[in-house]
Amino acid sequence: MPYSREQLIILAAVLPVLLASAVAAYRFRALAPALRLLAVLVWWALATEIVSRVFWFYKINNLFLWPIYMSGEFGLLVGLYSLSRRRGALSRAAWLAIIAFGLGAVAEQRWRASQPLLIDNLARLVESVVVIGLALSYAYKLFREAGAGEFWRQSLSWVSAGLLLFFSANFFIYLFINFALNYSQHLNYQIWVAHAALNSLLYLAYAYALWISPAK
């Protein structure tokens, strides 16, 4: 079956995830605990990509993967920022946020059970706001600590810049995704192409962050 240009672009978005996963595997032993969570995150994304592509190939609805992936991503990102700040175990607030988010994502999925073709965008919007907040708080921390060293030499700077760009732009996409889904198939593809491009950018930033991470 021939694929459209948009479909091919969306399919190709898995390549940066593959690259980041390979870098994570190569560098895992040398990574600090916080960045090990980033490595787990890229493997988590790769596993989700593979499963979702298989379902897509067999024309099976793969939207049920959405809250599962989202909860994992949210938990790992909150864990990453929490560990990088405290250099110890996850704080109680972080655990509470992760559990609350997971429960919220499941609740949204149940709520949307009667509308199987709609995407659970509420949880994604909440995730976007929280992750943007985390990235900005990291930026604020850098503002306050003049001696933190060069911005681009720190892995978390790359991660934060990637997340800030990805979630800021995607906030609008998630806000209108269900509307666009019913509005026009062509527009829907355009949106997913933009999403794939931003996702590629994010995983390239992850790959570079893992690559430059100093030994623990």
Place this chain on the structure above:
Amino acid sequence: MDKPSEIEFAWLLFGGVGAMLLLAVVVVVTLIIYQRKSYRQQMRLQQLLLDHQREMIKSVVGSQESERERITRDLHDEIGASLSVAKLFIRQIKYDTTDDGVAKLADQASEVLAETVKSIRDIVQNLSPANLNRLGLNKALGILLARLAAAGIRTQVHQEPADDLSEARQLALYRIAQEIVGNIVKHAAARHVELRLERPAGGVRLTVSDDGRGFDPALAPAALAPGMGLGGMNARAGLLSGALTVVSAPGQGTRVTLELPV
């Protein structure tokens, strides 16, 4: 996207996405610019601190030199003169007395005084760079090594002419060589010492190596540095933007190299 309303919606949506993206880019770029600015500011502050430290060291070294000069003058003019007079009196006692016991005591006192005068002369020579001022760096270094030879240590000296160097450089080279020679006498138990003074392009290099007992600079720097005056040597070298390198290992002697730009 054929319908005008669809195009309108797409413009709205992608415009919003673009605006958010732009906002995020602005945040990242602002952060980078601010960070670079504060990083540069920090570097400037560090440089100021270094300059201040350099000035402090310069003033400490300067006051050390003038204090040495004062002590040298006092030793030479006051104590040296008094001892010479005392020596004359003792000699007079020896000639005037008929008592053999007193004459013998006068002899012994005279010997003690002669030893004391010699010690004071050594101290004065160490304290004051008189040889340097009078004879220039090459001859002063030669005399320094000749003292080691007098103490039974074999010495080798290879010097390229360096009397045209600035006063500050000559003084630093002389003082550091003096410190190294002092260390060799006190700590190294060496049998052979070699001093080289070379003039590579754009600089001057002093190397003093010995075959003494050596030490491990990595294992006991804190214990060795104060006693060996490495801190002082480094400070003097640093004042003239020079570099001091110490290569040593237990049982394998020591090589100290000072490189100064000219």
